[in-house]
Amino acid sequence: MNLERVMQVDRRIIYLFVAIGTILPIIFVIGLPVSITPPVQMAFDRIENELQTGDIVLMSFDYGPSSAPENAPMADAMLRHCFSKGIKVVVIALYPLGGLSEAVNELNKVTAEFPELKYGVDYVNLGYKDGAQAAMKKMAENIHEVFPTDVNGTPLDRLPIMKNIRTYRDMKLVVSLATGIIGEWWANLVNAQFGIPVIVGPTAVSAPKYYAYLEAKQMAGLLGGLKGASEYERLVVNRYPKLGEVYATPGLYTATKGMDVQSIVHLIMIAFIVLGNVVYFTTKRKPRKAS
Amino acid sequence: MPSLGTWLAAFFTLCMLSFLYKDNPFFRLAESFFAGLSLGYYIGIVMNQTLKPNLVLPLIQDFHANWNLVFAAGLGVILYFRYVKRVAWVSRWALAVYVGYYVGVNMMQKLHGEVIPQIGNTMLSLRYSGVDTLSNLVMVVGVLAVLIYFYFSAEHKGVVGGVSRIGIWFLMISFGAAFGYTVMGRVSLLIGRMVFLVNEWARPLIGSIT
Amino acid sequence: MKRQLPLLLTFLAGTIPIVAFFVPERHVGLVSTTLDSWLIIVAGFALLLGVVNVIQMNANKIHRRSSGWPYAIVLLLSLAIMGFFGFAGAFDMFGGIATRPDGSSTPFDWLYKFAFLPLQGTMFALLAFFMASASYRAFRARNVEATILLIAALLVMFGRIPFGEMVSKWFPLATEWIMGKPNMAAQRGIMIGAALGAASMALRIILGIERSYLGIGKGE
Numbered sequence: 001m002n003l004e005r006v007m008q009v010d011r012r013i014i015y016l017f018v019a020i021g022t023i024l025p026i027i028f029v030i031g032l033p034v035s036i037t038p039p040v041q042m043a044f045d046r047i048e049n050e051l052q053t054g055d056i057v058l059m060s061f062d063y064g065p066s067s068a069p070e071n072a073p074m075a076d077a078m079l080r081h082c083f084s085k086g087i088k089v090v091v092i093a094l095y096p097l098g099g100l101s102e103a104v105n106e107l108n109k110v111t112a113e114f115p116e117l118k119y120g121v122d123y124v125n126l127g128y129k130d131g132a133q134a135a136m137k138k139m140a141e142n143i144h145e146v147f148p149t150d151v152n153g154t155p156l157d158r159l160p161i162m163k164n165i166r167t168y169r170d171m172k173l174v175v176s177l178a179t180g181i182i183g184e185w186w187a188n189l190v191n192a193q194f195g196i197p198v199i200v201g202p203t204a205v206s207a208p209k210y211y212a213y214l215e216a217k218q219m220a221g222l223l224g225g226l227k228g229a230s231e232y233e234r235l236v237v238n239r240y241p242k243l244g245e246v247y248a249t250p251g252l253y254t255a256t257k258g259m260d261v262q263s264i265v266h267l268i269m270i271a272f273i274v275l276g277n278v279v280y281f282t283t284k285r286k287p288r289k290a291s
Numbered sequence: 292m293p294s295l296g297t298w299l300a301a302f303f304t305l306c307m308l309s310f311l312y313k314d315n316p317f318f319r320l321a322e323s324f325f326a327g328l329s330l331g332y333y334i335g336i337v338m339n340q341t342l343k344p345n346l347v348l349p350l351i352q353d354f355h356a357n358w359n360l361v362f363a364a365g366l367g368v369i370l371y372f373r374y375v376k377r378v379a380w381v382s383r384w385a386l387a388v389y390v391g392y393y394v395g396v397n398m399m400q401k402l403h404g405e406v407i408p409q410i411g412n413t414m415l416s417l418r419y420s421g422v423d424t425l426s427n428l429v430m431v432v433g434v435l436a437v438l439i440y441f442y443f444s445a446e447h448k449g450v451v452g453g454v455s456r457i458g459i460w461f462l463m464i465s466f467g468a469a470f471g472y473t474v475m476g477r478v479s480l481l482i483g484r485m486v487f488l489v490n491e492w493a494r495p496l497i498g499s500i501t
Numbered sequence: 502m503k504r505q506l507p508l509l510l511t512f513l514a515g516t517i518p519i520v521a522f523f524v525p526e527r528h529v530g531l532v533s534t535t536l537d538s539w540l541i542i543v544a545g546f547a548l549l550l551g552v553v554n555v556i557q558m559n560a561n562k563i564h565r566r567s568s569g570w571p572y573a574i575v576l577l578l579s580l581a582i583m584g585f586f587g588f589a590g591a592f593d594m595f596g597g598i599a600t601r602p603d604g605s606s607t608p609f610d611w612l613y614k615f616a617f618l619p620l621q622g623t624m625f626a627l628l629a630f631f632m633a634s635a636s637y638r639a640f641r642a643r644n645v646e647a648t649i650l651l652i653a654a655l656l657v658m659f660g661r662i663p664f665g666e667m668v669s670k671w672f673p674l675a676t677e678w679i680m681g682k683p684n685m686a687a688q689r690g691i692m693i694g695a696a697l698g699a700a701s702m703a704l705r706i707i708l709g710i711e712r713s714y715l716g717i718g719k720g721e
Contacts, residue, residue, distance in 0.1 A: 011634040015311050018633045022478075022485045032663030035670070037677050065621040069483025070476060096548060097329060098621070100336055101613040104599045112604070127599070128340040131544030133396050137518075138537035141530070145538060149344045151599045188404025189396070193522070204476035208469045211685040212692055215430075216412035218404070224680075225472065226479040227661050251494070253486045258479060263664040265478045265629070270658055272637040273651070280641050296615035303616060307623035311630055323572040325620035327579030330552045332617060335587020335598045335609050341545040343591050345538070363539035367546030374553065380503050383715050387507035389547060390714055391514030391707065392540050398515075398703035399522050401696035409689050409696075426682050433686025434693070441694045458690070463646050465687030467653025468679055474632055474658055481629040484622050 003279045014272065021268045025261040032260050039214055040231040043199045043221020044081070046173065048239065053086035056161075056171040061091065061106070062132075062182035064098025067203040071177040072106055073229040073255035074201035077236055078175055079110040083117060084240045088161055090171070092147065093128040094135060094182055100128035104151065113246055120150075120159040127151035132182055133189060140168055140194045168196040173220070177201045187213040201228060226262060229255035292499040293492050301492040304484055433461040504717055508709040515707035556580070583612055653679060 051057070059078065063071040082089050091107055093099030107125055111117055126147040129135040138146045143165060144156050156162040164170060174196055176186045183200040187210075191198045197220040202210050204225025213219045223232055233256050237244045247254055293301070306321035346364055349357040366385040373382040413434045415427040439451060440458030447455045514536065521533030559573040586609040590598035598609040606614060642648040659665040660676030705711040 007638065012312065014634045014637055015630045018481075018630055019485075022481055023489060026482070026486055026489045032667065034663055035666045035673050037673065038681075065618040066625045067476070067480065068618070068622060069486075070479045096333065096336060098332070098613070098617070100340060100599070101610060101618075104610065105614065108600060108604055125599075128336050129345075129541060130337060130341040130548060131541040133393065133400075134537045134540035134544060137396065138534055138541065141534045141537075146541065147344070148349065151340075152597055152602075153344070153593065185400070189400045192400070192404035192408065204472040204479065205469075207472050208465060208680065208684050209688050209692070211680055212409060212689040215681065215685050215689075216408045218408055225475050226482075227475065251490045253483070253490070258482045258486075259663050261482045261485075262475060262478055263662040265481075266474065266658045266662045267664060269474060269633050269636060270655055272633060273640050273655065276637045276640060277642055277651070296611060300615045300619040303619045304623045307620060307627065310627060319569070319572050320575055321620055322624075323575040324579045324616070325624065326555070327576040327581075328583045328612065328617045328620065330555055331580045331583020331585075331587060332613070333548050333552055334584040335590055337545040337548050338588055338591035339598045341541060345545075346542050359535060360538070360542065363542040366539065366543050370543070370546050370550055371553065374557075383503075383507040383717075384510055385543065386715060387510035388514040389540070389543055391511035392518065392536060394511075394703040394706045395515035395518040398700050398707075399519055401700045401703075403522070405692055405696040406700070409693050413689065426678075429682045430686045430689075433683055434690045437687050437690025438694060441690070459646055460649055461683055461687040461690070463649040464653045464679060465684045465691075467650040468657045468684040470636075470650070470654040471657030471661065474629075474636075474654075475661060477625070477629040477632055480622060481626040484619070484626045487619070 003283050006279050007276070007283075017268050017272075018265060021264045022261055025264050026257075029257055030260045030263075032263055034227075034230045034234050034256060034259055036231050036235060037228075039211075039222035039224065040228050040235070042214075043223055044232060044235040044239075046197065046199060046220045047078070047081055047085070047087070051085070051087055051172050054088065055173075056088045056090060056165060057082055058090050058092065058168075058171050058174045060174065060176045060178075060182075060186070061093040061099045061103035062095040062176050062178040062180075063102060063203070064095055064179065065102075066097070067179040068098075068102060069253075069258070070203050070226050070229065070255075071179065071201060072102065073226070073253070073258070074223050074232060075102075075106045075177045076110055077229060077232040077255075078177075078201070079107070080113070080243055080246070081232075081236045081240075083110070083114045083122070084236070084243060088121075089123045090161070090165065091123065091125045094132040095179065096128070096130070100151070103127075120154075121161055124159055124161050125151040126156075133185055136185060136190050137193075140190075142166060168194050171196065174198045175201070178206075179203050180206065183210070184213070187218040191218050199223075226255050226258050230259045293495045297492055297495075301488060304488060308484075432457065437461050507715050507717075508712065511715075512707055512709065515703070519707075552580070552584075579616075583609070583617075586612065653684075 047057070059075070061075065079089060091103050093103040103125055107123070111123065117123060127150060129146060135146050144162070147156065149155055150159060168190070174186055174190060176183045176198065178200055179202070183202045183206070186198045186200060190196060198218070199221040200210060200219055201223035204227070207222070207224030207228070210219065210222050210224070214222045223229055233247060233254060237247055247256070303321050303324070306317040309315055310318040346360055350360055366388055369381050370385040371382070372378045413431060415431055417424060417427055417431065436454050436458035440455040440462065445451050517533050517536055521529050556577065559577050562573040563570050586595060586607070587598055589595055590607065590609050595609070596607040598607060600606055600610055640651060640654070642651050656672070657676050657679060660672035665672040702711065706714070
């Protein structure tokens, strides 16, 4: 076989391998185990061991559809964790292109699993706000002026949960599910200037940079991409076995199931990279025939 | 049978995926539709979530306490003067405040929120105490070598050249790791769309036929 | 007035958050937080600036019958539909822009779920295919640096998947060490360098040395 021709294979053949490698494990779920890494364990422990029932967590939806398959499972797992432990959640969105709708739809989905929770008492959705950094700074002085109403226009003084929340000081933790740079701002602006602990769930693309913030203790935990989300899912199911029933719902998209597919596609890509290099070194050693 | 919404979502997903075969009118149609929807989305969130609750309602409900917001509205409106030739220069006032503010905030974010804590956290003990010392050494050498690689005021020869070469190696490890993570991220997005096609569109469709 | 006032405004708007950071005095804080409130509103107006630009550009395209003008009609039409439901939502028509109290979708949310989300999601999902093809053709161990890059990439790709963990528990451990130590060190080096660069650029803008963003040259 002419090895050089292997390198000139139509790109659509490669696409086909990737597509099949993605679809088959979705149809036939493998169920590979996921191990826990320290940054995710730190995030889980912060909520599990250092927060009490009734404490308030601010959860910011800083992502849109472009990264929802990574960020949404993180949001779901963290919401489920907070609600299972009796922690109250204040939801906001600072990402313009879809943050609001993601916050609305994910919150609707998870709260439907906890019928005992009351909107405005156990959780609230304050909606989206423009000018992310300006909003973050202003929230240190008065959240009610940044979000005078909730997502549907209800004034905050009609929502019991917001009566005792004026600034970051009234909350125990910020969780940001982030694409792009907004997650960094929670660390280098809000944590640095106002001191509230921050956990960020960034997309895998930006996760490598977040390790620097984590190491410098500017963040209390890190969930890097789909892998981070799948680890968090495992941790909450281990701690709250009741959630296992939710995660076992047939057809429900979870990060853990996603990691099955991830395994196969990564192996395909690794195989292609190795093949490309084998061909490169084999053909490099052979003297080229004069054309 | 999948709902009308699911059919629409599947149609748009397939239109976008058709680009993998080659550029075609279905892809161009979906692309244009997407660009329009994005901008329409902005109109919805800005009007409904920012301008209404933070500007219009406070001014209507309690003008006396919120009169200063008129200046904010004024700055916002004069941004649009750029479209009127005769007064286009006035839009610079709003742009100046907008850029000035964010640059000032960003400067403190970078110096106080990045430079100081990151440098502080690099000052690690190198006294031998086991495996941790190796990690500390890697971190200290890595940060310094990368900084020297980006330092262009001295020629990269001799010791500086050698250290900057180590800096390149650290950068390559980081870029390799970033590549691996980027693959993971992009594949995750593909998984999201394929899960939708298989579980929410194809399965109910096949179920309704059989 | 045309040139000096914008520079003065930039200086004032840029210095207020910096002074407020260092001076914990009530009045200074009040000025700074008032500016924060203003900028939330100005940012909203600025976001819509892009909408005006795109409408202008596409209307011209249709008017001139430039190539691909029918797509410009599609763009403006979808902008009008989504924009209409968004605008009407601000006046509490159709139940707003989120979901109704019974959990059903408003037209704005419906369009988000079934049109905007699949379109944007798939647009970015395409990159997975392009990355596979590009890395097959171009990711080569040509020299020492490229080999380090390649090994790190393969190790991370293998060590981060459950399959790698099944082969050996050392793969996830090695991956986490790479991410937490050498990768972190390089990211920190880049971060410190970039932050110093950004801070010096910020200073140039606040002091009026850099003024190209206003469309005025140095000598003007």
